[in-house]
Amino acid sequence: MTTISARAERQIEWNSVRELTRSALWLAQRQVRNTLRVPAEFIPSIIFPLFFYIVQTSSLSKLAAFGHITNYKGFVLPVALLFAVTNEGAGQGMVQDIERGYFDKLLVTPASRVSIVLGAMGGNFARIAFQGLLVTVLAMAFGLHFATGLLGVVPMVLIGSLWGIAFSGIGIGVALRTGSGQATQGAQFFAFPLMLLTTTFAPRGFLSGWFDKAIAYNPVTYILEAMRAFSTKGWVFGDIAKGLIAVAILATITVSFALSSMRHRLR
Amino acid sequence: MGAIEVNGLRKAFPNGVEAVAGIDLSVEPGEIFGFLGPNGAGKSTTTRMLTTLLRPTSGSARVAGLDILKQSAQVRRVIGVALQDAGLDYLATGRELLEIQARLHGLSGRTVRARAEQMLDLVGLKDAGERRVGTYSGGMRRRLDLASALIHDPQILFLDEPTAGLDPASRQSIWDEVGRMNRERGITVFLTTQYLEEADRLADRIAIIDRGTIVAEGSPEELKAGLGSDIVTVGVPADQIERAEKGLAKLEGLKEIQVHAEGLTLFVQDGSGAVARVVRLLDTAKIDVGSVTVSSPTLDEVFLHLTGSRLEGQTEEVAP
Numbered sequence: 001m002t003t004i005s006a007r008a009e010r011q012i013e014w015n016s017v018r019e020l021t022r023s024a025l026w027l028a029q030r031q032v033r034n035t036l037r038v039p040a041e042f043i044p045s046i047i048f049p050l051f052f053y054i055v056q057t058s059s060l061s062k063l064a065a066f067g068h069i070t071n072y073k074g075f076v077l078p079v080a081l082l083f084a085v086t087n088e089g090a091g092q093g094m095v096q097d098i099e100r101g102y103f104d105k106l107l108v109t110p111a112s113r114v115s116i117v118l119g120a121m122g123g124n125f126a127r128i129a130f131q132g133l134l135v136t137v138l139a140m141a142f143g144l145h146f147a148t149g150l151l152g153v154v155p156m157v158l159i160g161s162l163w164g165i166a167f168s169g170i171g172i173g174v175a176l177r178t179g180s181g182q183a184t185q186g187a188q189f190f191a192f193p194l195m196l197l198t199t200t201f202a203p204r205g206f207l208s209g210w211f212d213k214a215i216a217y218n219p220v221t222y223i224l225e226a227m228r229a230f231s232t233k234g235w236v237f238g239d240i241a242k243g244l245i246a247v248a249i250l251a252t253i254t255v256s257f258a259l260s261s262m263r264h265r266l267r
Numbered sequence: 268m269g270a271i272e273v274n275g276l277r278k279a280f281p282n283g284v285e286a287v288a289g290i291d292l293s294v295e296p297g298e299i300f301g302f303l304g305p306n307g308a309g310k311s312t313t314t315r316m317l318t319t320l321l322r323p324t325s326g327s328a329r330v331a332g333l334d335i336l337k338q339s340a341q342v343r344r345v346i347g348v349a350l351q352d353a354g355l356d357y358l359a360t361g362r363e364l365l366e367i368q369a370r371l372h373g374l375s376g377r378t379v380r381a382r383a384e385q386m387l388d389l390v391g392l393k394d395a396g397e398r399r400v401g402t403y404s405g406g407m408r409r410r411l412d413l414a415s416a417l418i419h420d421p422q423i424l425f426l427d428e429p430t431a432g433l434d435p436a437s438r439q440s441i442w443d444e445v446g447r448m449n450r451e452r453g454i455t456v457f458l459t460t461q462y463l464e465e466a467d468r469l470a471d472r473i474a475i476i477d478r479g480t481i482v483a484e485g486s487p488e489e490l491k492a493g494l495g496s497d498i499v500t501v502g503v504p505a506d507q508i509e510r511a512e513k514g515l516a517k518l519e520g521l522k523e524i525q526v527h528a529e530g531l532t533l534f535v536q537d538g539s540g541a542v543a544r545v546v547r548l549l550d551t552a553k554i555d556v557g558s559v560t561v562s563s564p565t566l567d568e569v570f571l572h573l574t575g576s577r578l579e580g581q582t583e584e585v586a587p
Contacts, residue, residue, distance in 0.1 A: 034358040101354030108348040109371035
């Protein structure tokens with residue numbers, strides 16, 4: 001009797017997970033479709049990091065050589081990639097859905113509310129992974145050589161995209177909590193300290209004082225180092241593992257914030 | 268067991284506004300239940316609680332026998348909802364919108380496509396199915412919203428101001444559709460509205476809500492009969508209203524007198540018999556009578572009698 005009941009419980013749990021995944025995938029697909037229908041919303045997110053990459057590598061390559069950065073293109077690419085995956089309007093799609101009442105339409109379906117949040121994040125993931133890959137391919141066309149070879153491109157873009165998706169949790173959380181486009185745009189403010197208080201422009205050995213101490217506590221530092229491992233060092237698993245742990249910690253915090261914002265909205 | 272059972276349902280918002288002040292309701296399976304009230308009366312808030320979009324502060328409710336708090340996901344499987352603002356994705360086509368709604372309700376494969384096709388046909392949007400929703404007119408959006416609420420063949424349909432802001436032709440088309448759903452499929456309909464004609468025409472029973480409290484409940488005929496009187500409306504100049512009120516106080520058969528900006532409304536036992544006496548009394552009091560009309564009570568008069576204000580002509584409710 002107990003065995004049957006336990007099995008039934010497991011079946012119910014499995015069905016819930018399956019339904020949650022299914023709903024999240026449909027919602028992510030919807031978001032990707034909508035993104036493709038308004039190219040003007042994502043094209044700037046590709047142009048800006050490319051522009052940054054070209055300007056940095058053409059103007060500072062010689063200066064970088066003084067700092068013994070031998071593969072400056074590989075050093076800059078992860079930064080351009082992080083800009084590509086961070087400077088997108090996470091949460092704006094959700095604000096639009098809230099303003100147009102479509103969000104309520106989703107909430108009155110049996111789809112789990114978690115799947116609505118994960119669907120929004122999943123849609124962002126597909127979009128930013130595509131942007132990241134495109135920026136990397138174009139950078140390679142401009143002469144970038146990968147230390148890990150072509151095999152390293154996908155995991156590097158993946159780590160960058162995972163950071164992007166974790167960061168989008170902040171925008172989605174603010175969108176759910178406030179329903180305001182302006183407040184959601186304001187959430188991008190968090191990107192500045194995270195992106196600038198790190199090894200964006202110079203390696204750790206060249207930084208000193210409070211700045212050097214601050215970057216040690218910034219998770220983006222480890223994400224950047226992990227991504228640079230692929231482009232400049234090779235398969236340095238220690239760096240890659242630290243980057244993945246940093247992404248996991250950030251994602252846990254931001255997804256929890258987004259989910260708590262969903263609960264807040266339904267109070 | 269009722270299709271909807273509500274006991275002491277209350278909602279107070281953090282800003283201190285008590286939108287719903289502990290209401291009791293019962294909606295029978297297969298009936299169209301009209302929930303009538305002015306702006307800010309608590310109609311939309313009640314609907315949002317019953318459709319699991321908002322947590323009640325206290326009280327309880329069961330929809331199709333399911334607790335809205337403990338079994339909220341199951342509740343959402345058996346209800347269809349079209350809210351005040353047609354909630355649509357403007358970048359999707361009509362067909363895509365219906366298909367994703369069907370999928371989120373657990374339908375899959377061919378069933379999704381077949382249901383979307385059927386619903387587009389039902390609401391007369393078959394030819395517009397491949398167009399983006401953003402290009403639809405207001406009436407078409409409402410009809411698509413209704414179709415998306417019906418895509419999974421729900422037992423209970425919640426319609427929150429389904430015809431607000433629509434032209435008469437679109438309004439008529441929605442009314443026809445709702446009536447047909449109810450007759451042919453036996454769907455229970457919970458309809459919030461501030462349009463008296465809509466409630467009078469569609470609803471089997473009506474509850475009138477005012478300031479978060481239900482002030483009357485019954486069929487439109489019962490509510491009108493409940494007044495037990497005819498209505499005599501007297502138009503007098505604004506500066507003579509007070510004197511007219513005093514003069515008419517001694518009218519034989521007078522049940523109630525209400526003063527408004529354009530004159531007075533008298534609730535009397537025999538309207539046609541009272542007209543001559545009304546004119547005589549006003550003449551004696553030297554009042555310049557603009558008009559005297561006699562009518563049977565309408566839902567608006569029922570509303571006026573119960574709440575002291577008229578419902579017609581008010582604008583749409585905005586939930587806090």
